[in-house]
Amino acid sequence: MDPIASTLETLTLGEALIHKNLALFPLFGAHGSLVDYVTLDEALASGGARVTEISSGGSVPELAFANDGETAVFLLDGEELVGAKQNRILNLSMLVAPKSTVAIPVSCVESGRWAYSSDQFSSSRHAHFSRGRASKAASVSANMRESGDRISNQSEVWADVDARSADLGVHSPTSAISDVFASHEADLEAFVEQIQPDADHAGAVFCIGGEIAGMDIFDKPQTFAKLTAKLVRSYGLDAIDGNVDRPPTCEKIEKFLGLVGATKPDVHPAVGLGQDLRLSVADLSGGALELDSTIIHLCAFPKAQDGEIGSRYGARGARMARASDRRR
Secondary structure: OOHHHHHHHOOEEOOOEEEOOEEEEEEEOOOOOOOOEEEHHHHHHHOOEEEEEOOOOOOOOEEEEEEOOOOEEEEOOOEEEEEOOOOEEEOOOEEEOOOEEEEEEEEEOEOOOOOOOOOOEEEEEEEOOHHHHHHHHHHHHHHHHHHOOOOOOHHHHHHHHHHHHHHOOOOOOOOEHHHHHHHOHHHHHHHHHHOOOOOOEEEEEEEEOOEEEEEEEEOOHHHHHHHHHHHHHHHHHHHOOOOOOOOOOHHHHHHHHHHHHHOOOEEEEOOEOOEEEEEEOOOEEEEEEEEOOEEEEEEEEEOOOOOHHHHHHOOOOOOOOOHHHHHO
C-alpha cells in the first residue's frame, strides 16, 4: 500500500467546526511522526533561515532558501512569501535539510511589481486562497509529469488573482493577492477565531457551502496546530462571498478521501529531503511530501471540470504582458 493510502487509513473524521459558509471537518488519529523539523515561520523568526531572490537580477519561478539552522525546515504548499522584487507562493511542500541552501519553485502573486522592497522575504499570515492553490496544484502536477519541472502555469495564477480581486471588489496597485487578504482581514480573523481544531487533530477537510474545497493533512498534530490559522484564512477568502449553505455529508467527504487514497501518485525526487508524490486525475489534483514512508504533508483538491474555473473567475482571454514576464 502506498504511503498516502496508508496514512488516510489511520485517520478518523470528526465533527464539523462551522462558521458561516466555511466548515472544517477535522481528521485525527495520527500520533505524530519522529521527523524533526520547524515551520517556515519559526525558522524565519529565529533567524535560522533566509529567503532571497535567486540572484540580484531575480527569476520569477524560483527563489533561494538558506537553512542555516540545526533542524530541517518545513515549507507549506501555497505559503506566501512577501518582499524582495515581488511576492511569491510556494509551488509545493518541501523539507529543507539543516545547513543547506536550495532553489525553491514558486509562482508570482504580485504581477505589477518587479523592484526590490526588501533584501529578504518574510512569510505571510496566510496561504494562497484555496481555489488558486487548487489550480496551481493541477498545473504543477501536469508540468512535473510532462517535463519534470516544478513550475505552474504562471498566466493562470495571475488570472486567478485578478479574478478573485475583482470578485471581492479589491483594487491592488501591484495586483497583489496580499492586498485582497488585507482588505478582508476582519472577516478572515472571524473565521480563525471561530474555527479552532483540537490539539490532537492532524489535518482537515475544508468545505465551502455544500462543496468540498480541499484537504490538508500533516504528519503530526503540532504542525497542523501551527498552520491552522494560515489555512483557515486561505479557505476563508473563498468563503466570504458565498451563500451560507449546509456542509456536505460525512458520506460525501469519506468518498472524497477514498478517491484520494485510491489514486496512484506520480513519484519524483523532492526539492530538499524526501519524495514528491503528485496526484493528478480527472476528479482531483494535489500532492504529498513523503520521507522514509511518512507523509509529512498531503493536500488534495477536487479538480474543476472543463469550463468550471472560467465560470467562477471570468473568462481568460488575451492578456497584456506582465512586468515580470520579461525577467523570466
